[in-house]
Every structure is written in C-alpha cells, then in structure tokens.
Amino acid sequence: MLEIKKLQKSFNLDRDNILVVFDEFNLKIKANTTTAIIGPNGCGKTTLLNLISGNEKADNGNIILNGIxxxxxxxxxxxxRISRVHQDPSKSVSLNLTVLENLALADKKGENFTLNKLIRKQKKDRYIEILKSFNIGLENKINEKVKFLSGGQRQSLSLIMACMKNPKLLLLDEHTAALDPKASALVLEKTRDLIQKNKITTLMVSHNIRDALRYSDRIIMLDSGRIIIDRPSLNIKESEIFDIYKENLKERFVS
Known part of the structure; x- marks a missing residue:
C-alpha cells in the first residue's frame, strides 16, 4: 500500500553542521492497518510524515502509494489521497469559520467550488449525523465558530474532516498530545472507530507508548532515522520497548 525505498533527507546542506535524518531508509505499510511510529525527539518521526505528505521534499529515494x-x-x-491531523488542533481547522463551514470545506476537498455554493442544504443533515456519532455535542454547535470550541472538540472536528473523503492514507502527528487525559482518551477511541469503519490505512506518531500499543497493529521505533523496533503491537510489551531502547542507546554511546 505504502512503500518507501532508499529515502534520504538531510538539513543544513549549505552549512558545516549537516543533519542527516534519513539515509537509505526503507519501509512498507500494509493496507487497512494502523502503524504507530514512536521514538525520542529528533529521531525522524514528524520528518517522515512531512516527507510522505509532501510538506518536505526528499533528497533521494522513492515514496510509492498504491503503486503510484x-x-x-x-x-x-x-x-x-492523504489526510493529516496535526498536534495543534488549530492547524487542521479554520478557526474563524463555523463547524458547518469547516465540514463543507472538507467535503469539497479536491473539487472546484465557489464560496457561494460551498454549503449545500441537503448535506447539512449528513453532517449533523456525523457529528452526533462522536457523542460530544458537536451537532449542537454546528453554527458556532470553531475558535470557541474546546481543544478536544476542535481535534474531534479535525479528525472528522480528515476522514470525510475516505483518504487512502491518514497521518496522525501526535494528534492527542495537546489534550487533557480525558479528551485524549475520547479522541483516540473515536479515531479507532473511524479508521476501522472506513478501513483507512494509518500512520500514527505518538510519544505515549501505552496509547501506541493499544491503538495500533504494528509498532515501529525510530532512533536517528533508523528502525530499531518493528513488531506487531500484540507481540510486544511496554517494558520490552523501554528495555530495547535503553540497550540501543547504551550500545551507541559505548561505541
């Protein structure tokens, strides 16, 4: 479904302190699976999502999605074909537009349209039903500007918008990191429901190992742009991840 071949990416190429993030990096992701990407700050997690989404350009290598x-x-x-939900809920929504207007924009993704034809009345009922499925009262705020929503409500809306057009690939960039524990748990549960219902292949970057294990099919840990753990989530424990990572760090610093 997604194949990355010999990916290379470096920064500061015109300076003395060149930062090599990926060098001959390879990865294959199966369709209809959720893969959690974990690892320390600076290991390449967000850069990987940036390269896949096109936010950053690869220096070399290939990114292949469904054979293209x-x-x-x-x-x-x-x-x-690719949707993304960011850590900051404000990055994926238009704060000065209403919930309805944001949903209508997401529904028009990839299409040509004019502002006066943005909202079709016959689709409003569908939007309301989608909002109701999250069971957090968003349907009652459909005409409210998004800037007045809570962080959890904004991120729930971001997730709904990201999945409205059934993307081939969903990128979740620490999408619950800015939320309180209660809101985070809710958004993660709704994320799993949407992914399973729509059979969306997903890459989920997370700093929370427990959440990564619970809400994914596969765990990949990066360290300095290298894969040091690649296991099915059901076949690995939280303590094992910490032990493997500590051992890897020890070997690196001793050598």
Missing amino acids: DITNEAEEKRAT
Missing part, C-alpha cells in the same frame, strides 16, 4: 510514485508530487495533489 508520489515522490515529486506537490503537497496539494497528495492531499487528495
């Missing part, structure tokens, strides 16, 4: 090489595609073109 998208390595050199513009981010806007990739966005018709």
